[in-house]
Amino acid sequence: MRLLDRGNYVRNGSSAYMDSPQSIGHDVTISAPHMHAAALEYLEAYLRPGMRALDLGSGTGYLTVAMMLMVTEGGNQDGAAFGIEYVEPLVPWSIDNIRKDGKGHWFDNPGSFMVKSGDGSKGWAEKGPFHAIHVGAAAPKVPKPLVDQLACPGRMVIPVGPRGGSQELLLVDKDVAGNVKTRSVMGVRYVPFHMDGTEPYTA
Ligand code: SAH
Numbered sequence: 001m002r003l004l005d006r007g008n009y010v011r012n013g014s015s016a017y018m019d020s021p022q023s024i025g026h027d028v029t030i031s032a033p034h035m036h037a038a039a040l041e042y043l044e045a046y047l048r049p050g051m052r053a054l055d056l057g058s059g060t061g062y063l064t065v066a067m068m069l070m071v072t073e074g075g076n077q078d079g080a081a082f083g084i085e086y087v088e089p090l091v092p093w094s095i096d097n098i099r100k101d102g103k104g105h106w107f108d109n110p111g112s113f114m115v116k117s118g119d120g121s122k123g124w125a126e127k128g129p130f131h132a133i134h135v136g137a138a139a140p141k142v143p144k145p146l147v148d149q150l151a152c153p154g155r156m157v158i159p160v161g162p163r164g165g166s167q168e169l170l171l172v173d174k175d176v177a178g179n180v181k182t183r184s185v186m187g188v189r190y191v192p193f194h195m196d197g198t199e200p201y202t203a
Helices: 033-046 062-072 090-100 104-108 142-147
Strands: 053-057 081-083 115-118 130-135 150-160 167-173 179-186
Touching: 033 062, 033 130, 033 150, 033 179, 053 062, 062 081, 062 090, 062 130, 081 150, 090 104, 090 115, 104 115, 142 150, 142 167
Parallel strands: 053 081, 053 130, 081 115, 130 150
Antiparallel strands: 150 167, 167 179
């Protein structure tokens, strides 16, 4: 997180470094730094150099960049990170943020770094499978396509629960044999994740 500047990813620079979420318009927020840090720590073993990451609800672009920095650490060329954001106008803004932060050259290689608009609950099968999947908004249920797109082994960090209600941060782990286990690590509060028409995962 020291390798990127949160000041390039917020609307109001004067509160960029406060440990709280901030509005980025469209009724959504950039997560607080401690939540970004928690997500990255839970995913650390799946963000080693050369691994593949997917960030759903990429918003400002901040966490997609943090993941890309980890999977390409030491100049690794195989590492890849992709973001999908539902609110279309946020995508060009996030691309500007990433350029301002000095990472614009990553867009020269769309095979390893890309941000697009769309419904992230479907995942991005063509770019998978992914060792690490991060969902940045609270889903009513775990979307099945995302579990399908996890690598063996792989981990997804996803807040699950009703809008404005009791939500939990879940770790969905797929082992080398493809077995899936889910556990809750903490209570959280996130904006809603859309998954209209996407099949939920059932164990
Ligand atoms: N990690 C981001 C979080 C932004 S808030 C950041 O810190 O900048 C969560 C984002 O999820 C919002 O921008 C919201 O528009 C987006 N979102 C909600 N449902 C989505 C979906 N189905 N697919 C992609 N993005 C979604």
